[in-house]
Amino acid sequence: MSRTAPRLASEAVELGRALTGEELPLTATEPAALVAELATLGWDRSQLANLRVQRQATRQPWPFAVPIESRRELGFARFDAKLAGLRGLLGLSGQQSAVQGTRAWGDAERRLAADRPPHWG
DSSP: OOOOOOOOOOOHHHHHHHHHHHOOOOOOOOOHHHHHHHHHTTTOOOHHHHHHHHHHHHOOOOOOOOEEEEHHHHOHHHHHHHHHHHHHHHHSOOOOOOOOOOOOOHHHHHHHOOOOOGGGG
């Protein structure tokens, strides 16, 4: 009877999955090398930023979920720290801030802004 050994999770592949949602043939162990590998596969910083914006616009999570078994095998804290470092290197930390609209205040808003308590002088 032939038993196949369970496939061990690859840290590079799982980091790539978290960023792109795809299983890519990544092998780099250093963050800068992993960024370069991603770029050669069509996932440069601007592509990843566009993907992040699309996901956030449709209220979907980004980075993508990585199977719990893989994260457990790689070590939760280690994986999360590597992903955070990679996102920082790419300039994709945190959520994209919303664009603030600008418009002139109306009469009521100007009155409220001008209304100061007596102790303000």
